[in-house]
Every structure is written in structure tokens, then in C-alpha cells.
Amino acid sequence: MKSSSQQLPLILPDGISVTVKREDLIHPFLSGNKYRKLYYNLEKAKKEGFTRLLTFGGAFSNHIAAAAAAGFHFGFETIGIIRGEELSDKIRENPTLRFAEQQGMKFDFISREAYRLKAEAAFVEALQAKYGAFYLLPEGGTNELAVKGCEEILEEDDKIKYTHICCAVGTGGTISGLINTSGSTQKVLGFPALKGSFLSEDICKFVNNSRWELINDYHFGGYAKINEALIRFINAFYAETGVPLDPVYTGKMMFGVMDMIAKGYFPEKAQILVIHTGGLQGIEGMNKILAQKKMPLIINE
Incomplete structure (x- = not known):
């Protein structure tokens, strides 16, 4: 591209x-670096048979918006683990979360304390037990x-x-x-x-x-x-x-x-x-x- x-x-x-x-x-x-970061990850997710993407982000995250749009356009279910429990009743007021929801993303709003554990194996295993198999995209999409x-x-x-x-x-x-x-x-x-x-x-x-x-x-x-x-x-x-x-x-x-x-x-x-x-x-x-x-x-x- x-x-x-x-x-x-x-x-x-x-x-x-x-x-x-x-x-x-x-x-x-899917503009800018988000297109670039997602391209080969989506290719791998599809090749390995995943139908669900899970990722992390904050209230106005470009990555959350892009991951949701990618899921919509390429046929993946998307789950966003969002930093800040207080945002759960403010989706309509937040243009980024509103857009991601319109693209089909489901949210899990967690505390900032819990969010700091997102890279730990036990935390990811708990998410797998809750949501089933998913392809994990790190916060910001960098890998x-x-x-x-x-x-x-x-x-x-x-x-x-x-x-x-x-x-x-x-x-x-x-x-x-x-x-x-x-x-x-x-x-x-x-x-x-x-x-x-x-x-x-x-x-x-x-x-x-x-x-x-x-x-x-x-x-x-x-x-x-x-x-x-x-x-x-x-x-x-x-x-x-x-x-x-x-x-x-x-x-x-x-x-x-x-x-x-x-x-x-x-x-x-x-x-x-x-x-x-x-x-x-x-x-x-x-x-x-x-x-x-x-x-x-x-x-x-």
C-alpha cells in the first residue's frame, strides 16, 4: 500500500x-500506522483460524477504533478491554468508543489497577477463560x-x-x-x-x-x-x-x-x-x- x-x-x-x-x-x-500495524497481524489471525480479536486501549485510542474497523471489514469479532470502569456508561458521549461499538466491538471496562496487569500471563488466561479463543493484539498494536x-x-x-x-x-x-x-x-x-x-x-x-x-x-x-x-x-x-x-x-x-x-x-x-x-x-x-x-x-x- x-x-x-x-x-x-x-x-x-x-x-x-x-x-x-x-x-x-x-x-x-484504517489509516496511517494502524493499517501498517494490523496488516500482517490480521493475515496471521486468519491463517491460524481465529475469528475473534482482543485488544486493549483507553478512552480515545486510535488503536481501539482501528481494530474495531478492521474486525468489521475483515469479518472478525472484536473485544476491547478498556482502561477505566467509569467509561462503561459514557459510550454514547465518547466518539471513539461510539464508533468502535458501531463497528461491532464489545467492551470490557476494567479498573486502571487491573489494566496494568494486561501483559501478565494469568491476566490473559483469565480473558481466554471468559471469552474463548482469540488473537491477541497488544495495546497500541506493536509487536x-x-x-x-x-x-x-x-x-x-x-x-x-x-x-x-x-x-x-x-x-x-x-x-x-x-x-x-x-x-x-x-x-x-x-x-x-x-x-x-x-x-x-x-x-x-x-x-x-x-x-x-x-x-x-x-x-x-x-x-x-x-x-x-x-x-x-x-x-x-x-x-x-x-x-x-x-x-x-x-x-x-x-x-x-x-x-x-x-x-x-x-x-x-x-x-x-x-x-x-x-x-x-x-x-x-x-x-x-x-x-x-x-x-x-x-x-x-
Whole structure:
């Protein structure tokens, strides 16, 4: 599956150019890195005779929405183990959960304490006893097959034309795939949406070279945390380029890229490719929160 690339109409210093690889346009519901992460997992699930997918996520999880859509389109029953018991009576108010339910996903809302046990064998065995056989998709979708799918994001021309590859980082699967297939003279920069240094260890489990770096200065306080400066940037960026960004991942990544250009991080005539990993479904839910806080809303249409 190929995605289109769009060079931005921006006036940048030192002959630097920025091009966006529009993975968000691959599919209306299975867009961006979620398509890549799910592709080979669904292939394996079907080959091994599974009819049910089970996975994990939070209230506005892109992965939950994508897994539900994948189940609907490819004929799998889907079960979402959702972090937060208080969400069980708020499905209609939550655009992500509402969409997933419309796609046929069944939910199991559990406490945050229980959710922390999701990777433990006893917890998974209890879920198997409750739901029967299922193909397990990890939170965020990252595993070896997900990395394999993300290795297909870069095309051969991309490995030659650009000096830097930039992407947002959640669980580390997407950047791992990019690192593994990047050109020998390229550097891959990841912009984590979460606080903490644990991601480097996770990424090292999957990658085959050291031509990468995590930029930890643009998480805006942690996962799903934003401020008015970020909102203004996202809206101005959309007005100038026509490219919508989400506030959790791609907005922070692009904010970081542009700030680093202004601060002289990139060398003269750097050719930067940024990967748009989708996630736009989360804007509606974030705007509900912003409206409650009487903050500016994100514009994407």
C-alpha cells in the first residue's frame, strides 16, 4: 500500500524542505500506522483460524477504533478491554468508543489497577477463560508483525531523497519499522507523546541499527496533554498547508520539527520527511474536552 507525499508550501531557512508522507489518507478508518500495524497481524489471525480479536486501549485510542474497523471489514469479532470502569456508561458521549461499538466491538471496562496487569500471563488466561479463543493484539498494536508492516512505509525513493525521517512515537512500533528500512545516510527522529525514557528500551528490541534518536522535548507534559500554544500551531499549520494534525501525536511531532528548524538543529539544505501517522479520529473527543475547559478548538475541516 502506497501513500502520497506532499511538500509543504513553507518558507524555511537554509534551503531546508519539509515533505509530509500522508499515511493518514490510506483508508478512512484504517489509516496511517494502524493499517501498517494490523496488516500482517490480521493475515496471521486468519491463517491460524481465529475469528475473534482482543485488544486493549483507553478512552480515545486510535488503536481501539482501528481494530474495531478492521474486525468489521475483515469479518472478525472484536473485544476491547478498556482502561477505566467509569467509561462503561459514557459510550454514547465518547466518539471513539461510539464508533468502535458501531463497528461491532464489545467492551470490557476494567479498573486502571487491573489494566496494568494486561501483559501478565494469568491476566490473559483469565480473558481466554471468559471469552474463548482469540488473537491477541497488544495495546497500541506493536509487536514483531506490526514492525514488519511499518517497514513498508518508506519506498525506495524515500531512502535516497531525504536526509531525515521524523515520526510521532507512541508504543515504538512505527519508528522501529522506519529505522530498520531507512537509508544508510539517513537519521530517524522520533517524537514521543509520552513522558519517560522507557521507550528507548522497547525500540531497541526491534531495530537493527543506531541511526535514530528520540526527541523528548515536545510531549507537552505527557500523553494527551496539550495547551493553547499547541492548538494555535495545529490550526495555523492546517490553514497554511491544508494538512490536518491530531493533538496527541502528529501535532506535537510537527510542532517539534518546526521548532527545531527555527533553532538550527537541522543542517543546511536538509530534506526532511515527516510521517503522518493518522490519528485524526481523536480530534472530536479532544474538542469535547477543550470545550468543557473553554479552550480554543482544533480545526480540521
